[in-house]
Amino acid sequence: MHGPAIKTSRDDEAKAYQPTSRQLLQALEAMAGVGFCTLSLADGTVQASDGLHLLTGTLDHVGQPVTLDFIGSRTHPDDRESLVENFHLLMRDIMPSRRDMRLLREDGTVRRLEMRFERLIDDERRPVGWIICVLDRSEEESLRHMLAQARRRLRTVLDQIDVDLAWFSSLDGRFVERVKQSGNPHLPQAPLFTLESWFDTVHPDDRPIVLEGLERAEADTSVIRIEISPGHYVPVRTIRKPVLNEANQAEEWFGLTSLVQPGTGGLDPGEIAADPSLNGPLLRGARNLLGWTIPVLAQQSGISASTIMRIEESSAPMTEIARRSTAERLIGALTGAGLTFHRTLTGKLAISL
Known part of the structure; x- marks a missing residue:
């Protein structure tokens, strides 16, 4: 049998424990992937949160004031001028219009950051500084x-x-x-x-x-x-x-x-005639798809039946065994009867009605 549980001072400590504001902020920043900093209008000092140092890769500076030079040295050269402009606008209590910048981390990566600004006011509702939320938009970019x-x-x-x-x-x-x-x-x-x-x-x-x-x-x-x-x-x-x-x-x-329209659509006859994948078997398949005999194709194209037979019996590209004009006349007769030459996803010639 088990006796009653013995209450210890550790139990009282666990019940009484409350996380600090810093711990809550750290948890929030970690879950949301953001960082915060404050800017004082009195002296221009910047205090960065642990989450912001994590974003920027400067954890060795946690707890230390951050200077404008410190931020500028880690900002992309093309963005440094706008960074200085934003700082001066904030010190004059003016919200900047540009809210993005590129950060150069010591590990060589470039992070795209978005900044959101909120004024800090004192008990007499006078502006005393800014709180700046920094979001890493690199993955979205x-x-x-x-x-x-x-x-x-x-x-x-x-x-x-x-x-x-x-x-x-x-x-x-x-x-x-x-x-x-x-x-x-x-x-x-x-x-x-x-x-x-x-x-x-x-x-x-x-x-x-x-x-x-x-x-x-x-x-x-x-x-x-x-x-x-x-x-x-x-x-x-x-x-x-x-x-x-x-x-x-x-x-x-x-x-x-x-x-699907007779004589329209598909590839241009000249383009078909110059294609190396046009050969005898494809010509024979096109003729059969129309239900034509060799004499019918000869009559419609003006090419002799013997030439058509010679082409169809060869698997070599038509560009190697016949003149360009011969191929164009044969293709013209076939497409004029409603046959369409097009390309497959692999780029080869295909036929359809």
Whole structure:
């Protein structure tokens, strides 16, 4: 059996213990990632908190007054002039307009700091100084830079893909971000990418396809008709892929949309003819996709059937086995019949109707 607990003086001390203001401030600064300092209007002295010394990497100066020269020596050279200007404004009881600066730490890193100012007043409501809250914005700046770089990279990739529209959307399709739109004059003039405006352009008979796609959470390819002028509808092909998170779950959609019009869209015939990935098997596949025989392609292009047979039997780039003009005439005949040449994500030629 256990007897009654014996009360000790340590228990009384634990119950009576109250953290000091400095300890509370240290805890607050550590949790929020900020630092504080005060500036006296009487003599211009600056007292920095432990958290501010932690931000600036000057823990060996904790408890010591901080001079303007001390701060300036650790400020980025391009920001020192504005630092001095801010100090003089504060000493005249004027709040500075510039509130950011770059700090040079002894470990060689540069930190971007944001300052927020609050006046200190005495019992007679006269200004006696400032309390300055310093926030480290370096991580936010780094994230913004990474985001901007990611967008530039995405733009570079999308510029190599022959599509009319590239977009991201929420899973329910209600929030859409358009990241690329071509200069195709056949695109609808109305703003496409809200759910309502997009749905309004869809042919009434094709709207069930759109609604079914919103409910189906999987990658798909769909062709629907949209209105580009009153009563005039053209088909568009959309390839939609899910964007997966770390748990391999879809969190948004990425889509590529292109107008499908006979003789329009896709790459320029001259660009196709000069592409080294254009070869006999691709030409044969394009001809078969249209359902043409070699004599039909010969008739439509003005190139002899024997030349077409020779090209199709070779897997070498067409640039090596045929004249540029021959390739352009063959490509012109195929695209004129509604075939589209475009590029895959890897930059290779592909064909579609």
